[in-house]
Amino acid sequence: MKLLSLNERLGLISYRNQAKSDIKPHIRVDTEICNTVCPHKCTTYVCPANCYTMDEEGKVHFQVEDCIECGTCMYACDQGAVTWEFPDPEIGRGVTWNFG
Amino acid sequence: MDEKFDCIIVGAGVAGLAAAMTLARNNIKFLLIEKGEFAGAKNVSGGVIWGHDLAKLVPEYWKEEDGGWDRFINHRRLTFIDDQSSFSIDFKSDHFNEAPYSGVIVLRSKFDRWLAGKVEEAIAESDYAMDSFVATNILVEEVLMEDGKAVGIRTGDEKFYADSVIIAEGVNNLLTRQVGLQDKYVPADHMLTGVKEIIRYDQKVLEDRFQLNGLSGMSNEYVGFATRGVEGGGFLYTNRDTISIGLVLGLKDLREKNLKPYDILNDFKTHPVVRDTIRGGVVVEYSAHVVSSGDKRVMPDKLYKDGLLVCGEAANLLMNAGKAIQGMDYAMRSGILAAENIIEAKEKQDFGNSQMKKYQDNLSDSYVMQDIDNFQDAVHLLHNPVMYQKMPNLINHFGRNFFTISNEPTQKARDMLRASVKEHASYWDLIKIGIKGARSL
Structure with a gap:
């Protein structure tokens, strides 16, 4: 069967407040820590939704829009860079599973 | 809702719903709060509910035309794979065809919502038909503590008060950490990440391919080349007209091996044995969630405080000891035991520490903690x-x-x-x- 790219996979997911442009991020990442002291920058590959990316200069960037609240980064980051909360139902972005 | 509740339950997953059902049946005035749009909206599992507790919670659930579950399991397979071969232990028996089934396959968005409907029915028949609630779309940000005792919860600027709080918030247990029962930072060492796809087929094709009969179903676990050498394994469960296929990957090992979970999932799907099994379907959902391993080293030592109980995966109650991945049945039993403790506490009008401790004692005496205690070596062996x-x-x-x-x-x-x-x-x-x-x- 055809294999899906991550973008195709994420395209199947329903998010709350998808149409809102002004959402409150539920995860805060101190990328200063990622880009100075972190030896592995692991969030850029362990995150199942690829919310963490690395640019050409090796700097870590974070976007919350695709987050599916799985919790992986909260455990994987052992540098204290990730502050993890659940999204606010009204003004946050968050996932609603169709199957689960 | 200015009046005080007997109990506030945080989280309408399997543990929270099992607790709520038990409270409703025993005329306890409670508030069940869920952050998702509906119960199950944010929940992911493999997943199979093992054992007979569901029949206690919803008697004769199997008689319902379109209940919340997908298929009962009468066929189990454990498959060892290398790069191109598979060697399976396969067991199928009509012995498992009789209700109450010893395992049912579920999809949480459907199952939890159905179970929440049953809770609503139980509330309607209770003395507190107008005073107990299942409230969705509300995020609990804080458990209110006064002099070391839990007295309610806060959401935004609003506060709700109760004699007791049951935390059933799931594995990402922020409130359990907040009240000090779990470390603020839980390291990756004994945690895993699950990634899963739901693949849809024509129901007839699915039933023929997996030799299903009526609502019978199959569970298949995979060990070996499924994970590109990352600690963990694979799973496949048959739903009504879809399959759940995925991997559970050791988080620390994933970090050390510098691999992406969704890439490993694609590798797994192209393995010769898996490829031929899943041929022709359409992927309709991709999901992921952290999952506990069953290693006691990560579990909170204490699951209670004055006026407060922790149950389900918030207490890391989940174990894979090689025979099955058990989590939802642990959630169910711990939720029932937590609620039974609240019922007793209300009778005695004592929600203090020593009464709450009885919940943990009862959990220790139950199969849940006995199995977790007895199979620690098996958990270590699998990893x-x-x-x-x-x-x-x-x-x-x-x-x-x-x-x-x-x-x-x-x-x-x-x-x-x-x-x-x-x-x-x-x-x-x-x-x-x-x-x-x-x-x-």
């Missing part, structure tokens, strides 16, 4: 590279030789096995695994 890498290679090497008929003089099986051991492991590995395995299972 041993000899077990999840060398063993599947060895078994398949042997299988290939054993099942090859070559018009040459045939070796005795014993000699073939010796050759496989030499190729893929050492006798010392096997002796160690043998001793550990015999002790742990």
Whole structure:
């Protein structure tokens, strides 16, 4: 069967407040820590939704829009860079599973 | 809602709903709060509910035309794979066809919502038909503590008060950490990440391919080449007209091996054995969630405080000891036990520490903690590279030789096995695994 790219996979997911442009991020990442002291920058590959990316200069960037609240980064980051909360139902972005 | 509740339950997953159902049936005034749009909206599982507790919660659930569950399991398969072969232990029996079933496959968005409907029905029949609630779309940000006692919860600027709080918030247990029962930072060491796809088929195709009959279903676990050498394994469950297929990957190992979970999932799907099994379907959902391993080292020591109980995966109650991944049945039992404690506490009008401690005592006496205590060695064994890498290679090497008929003089099986051991492991590995395995299972 055809294999899906991550973008195709994420395209199947329903998010709350998808149409809102002004959402409150539920995860805060101190990328200063990622880009100075972190030896592995692991969030850029362990995150199942690829919310963490690395640019050409090796700097870590974070976007919350695709987050599916799985919790992986909260455990994987052992540098204290990730502050993890659940999204606010009204003004946050968050996932609603169709199957689960 | 200015009036005080007997109990506030945080989280309408399996644990929270089991607690709520038990409270409703016993005329307790409670508030069940869920952050998702509906119960199950944010929940992900493999997943199978093992055992008979569901029948206690919803008697004769199997008689319902379109209940919340997908299929009952009468066919189980454990598959060891190397790069191109598979060697399975396969067990199917009509013995499992009789209700109450010993395992039902569920999809949480559907199952939890259905179970929440049952809770609503139980509330409507209780003395507190107008005073107990299931409230969705509300995020609990804080458990309110006064003099070391839980007295309610806060959401935004609003506060709700109760004699007791049951935390059933799931594995990402922020409130459990907030009240000090779990460390603020839980390291990746004994945690895993699950990634899963739901693949849809024509129902007839699905039933023919997996030899399903009526609502019977199959569970298949995979050990070995499924994970590109990352600690963990794969799973496949048949739903009504979809399958759930995925991997559970050790988070620390994933970090060390520099691999992406969704890439490993694609590798798994292209494995010759898996590829032929899943051919032709359409992917309709991709999901992921952190999951506990069952290693006691990560579990909170204490599951109660004055006026407060923790149950389900918030207490890391989940275990894979090789026989099955058990989590939702633990959630169910712990939710029931937590609610029974609240019922007793209300009778005695005592929600203090010593009364709350009885919940943990009862949990320790139940199969949940007995199994978790007794199978710790099995949990460690499963996360041993000899077990999840060398063993599947060895078994398949042997299988290939054993099942090859070559018009040459045939070796005795014993000699073939010796050759496989030499190729893929050492006798010392096997002796160690043998001793550990015999002790742990």
